[in-house]
Structure formats: structure tokens, C-alpha cells
Amino acid sequence: MTPVGFQDKVAFVWRVADKLRGTFKQHEYGSVMLPLLVLRRMDAVLVPTKQAVLDAAAGMTDIGEGQAALLKKKAGHRFYNTSPLTFASLLGDDKNLADNLRTYIRKLSPEAYAVMEAYDFDPKLERLDRAGILYAVIADFADLDLRPSVVSNEAMGYIFEELLRKFSEMSNETAGEHYTPREVISLMVNLLVSGKTAQELTDNPKPVRTVYDPAAGTGGMLMTALHHIKDLNPAAIVNVFGQELNDETWAIAQSDLMMQDTAPERMRNGNSLTADAFPTEKFDYILANPPYGVDWKAYAAPIKDEHTKQGFHGRFGAGLPRVSDGSFLFLQHMLSHMKPTGSRVGIVLSGSPLFSGQAGSGESEIRRWILENDWLEGIVALPDQMFYNTVI
Secondary structure (H helix, E strand, O other): OOOOOHHHHHHHHHHHHHHHEOOEOHHHHHHHHHHHHHHHHHHHHHHHHHHHHHHHHHOOOOOOHHHHHHHHHHHOOOOOEOOOOOHHHHOOOHHHHHHHHHHHHHOEOHHHHHHHHHOOOHHHHHHHHHOOOHHHHHHHHHHOOOOOOOOOHHHHHHHHHHHHHHHHHHOOOOOOOOOOOHHHHHHHHHHHOOHHHHHHHHHOOOOEEEEEEOOOOOOHHHHHHHHHHHHHOOOOEEEEEEEEOOHHHHHHHHHHHHHOOOOHHHEEEOOOOOOOOOOOOOEOEEEEOOOOOOOOHHHHHHHHHHHHHHHHHOOOOOOOOOOOOOHHHHHHHHHOOEOOOOOEEEEOOOOHHHHOOOOOOHHHHHHHHHHHOOOOOOOOOOOOOOOOOOOO
């Protein structure tokens, strides 16, 4: 069920974005609004424990690993901010707002600061200040109530994804840069965690499960799977892992997962196909909606090298699909992360990889390999035009 009221928050941010008109082009709006939304959410999450963090940090001359662990404990989260300022108090010094906001961001813990760095936000802050609209924008965000008691983590995920959809439409991004509707994610998770698999979860007093998404986007699939497993067995320990190529999308996923007590190192930034962040890990549940119809020629060299030199000891032993669509590369990558005792794998594909390629081609050999290993359980056809920014 869609969280109540999330559209109001989306509409609020959309109205604030209108202040950028004339200073930023429309396709740049997302690169300003999204990092400010992440920053405001972190600000709201940390308010209840802010004074405890400041008291603990007051006697620290340097923040090493031990001190950081203490500050995270005081914050009650996997991140903290040692700045005494908040979004509200930043407005008390309008003449030095830009400098104070920069300092506020630099005082974030390293993991949270890395999220803001991924947005390359400082040049945008400079432009906002130079145009004389920084105060108005920050004042609006200070009025946006994003406390967890008001906006749940699930609702926050919906807000981010809806804004990403709107901003990506404005920037006319390619069809491969789409986001998965929550209804499709719920269907996938229900298919993966059902029957015998679900029964094992409920029968075990404290099961431990791992979930992996190699094209994680904003982390929606990981969070939906985590919540579904927890609904089946509240005592379950669920460890989620993900990797995302797009810096800004990764930043959203990273911030969301940190706020839900997931270790930052489990959400990695980079290309899963050429730089697998979890090469030796095996997972219980693996699900993804990788970009389809996207050319992989630009990073073909390491993939072809792995296919030629490692064969079935690597990830792409079954074959290589045509360079115009890397979907089957992701599928092979996902299958390589299955446990020897068995895992559940779900992937969203366009219809093309199911039929393209003549006998003996890369696609045909990959399909044959999957069928011969008896890994295919079912195919679910979805209606067309369900996905953002694509007619598929």
C-alpha cells in the first residue's frame, strides 16, 4: 500500500524547485533538489540525539575509528554530524549562510559526507548563493517536516523515487535509466519469498538471510525484500547488499540504508559487471531490474577478457550477448552469486533477450545453459508502459 501523504511532500519539493528557474536549467533541478532533500532528511533524523553527539564530540581533538564508533552510538545511527547547526538555525545568519552550510556538510561523518560528495553539490551551492536564492531555498527545506515519526523510511523511498522520475523526465534521460514501480517490486519479492522459502522463514526462530541487487537504483528492491522478510518473521536477521553505477542514485540508496542501520560498505558505487564489489559473496535472494537496451561496448574489454580467460570459472562462461543489450550479462552475474545449496533469483527483462539471437549465438547459448541447469522456474509477462521513461 502506498504511504499516505507522500505526494504532499513531493509537491512541496516540486514547488521549491520552481525557485531555481532562471538560475538552473530544468535538467539540472534534480542535482540541486535531491541532495538538499537527503541533507534535510539526515538533519531531521539526527535532531533527537544531536546534543548528546555534541557533548561527546566536545572533548575530542581528533575523530578516529574509536571516536567515530562512539559518536554513532550517541547518534543512534550509522552516521552523525558534529556541527551545532541545524537547517533551522542556519537561517539565523543569512550573511554567512553559504559558508555555514558548507561547514555543516563537512561536519558530517565520513560515510554521510561521501553521499553529499557524490552529488558534487558545492558548485550548485555556489550558484544558489550567487543568484541570491540560497536563503529562500534553505528556508523552504527547513519548513519541510521529514522527521521519521512523520515520514517513514518507506514513505521517504517513495518520495525519492517519485522525484527521480519527475526530474529524469525533465532531463530526457535514456530509456535504460528507469525506475521500478513498487507494484512490480512487490510482485517480485512475493514470488521469491513464497511457498517453501516462506515456510522456512517462519519455522526458524531466528533465520539469517542475505539479499543482493547488482543494479540497486535507490534501493527500493532491497528495502521491500527486507520488510517482507521481517513481516514474515520479525526475529529474522536480514543483511542487504547492493551496487549502483549512477553516483546520485547510489547516494540516495546509501543514505536510505544508513538510516535503516545497514552498514555503508554494503551499498557500493560502481559497475557490477566490470568491478564486482562482492566477488566472493553468495546470497539467499538476488533480484534486479538492470538497464535494458543499453549498449555495453564502452566497457566490453574486461567482460570479454573474463569470458575468454576464465570461462565457467568466471561469470560469463555461458556466452556473451550482443553489445546492444547487456541484460543477459546481469543475469549471468546474478546466477554466479547463487549459493551452492540454492538461491532464489528474480530479474526484470524486456522481451528481447528471451527470443533474440539465432542458434549458437551468445543469447541462445545463455538460455540453453540456464535451461540445462534447471534454473528457470517461471516467466511472468507484465503489461507494457509500466516503467518510467520507456515505452516497453
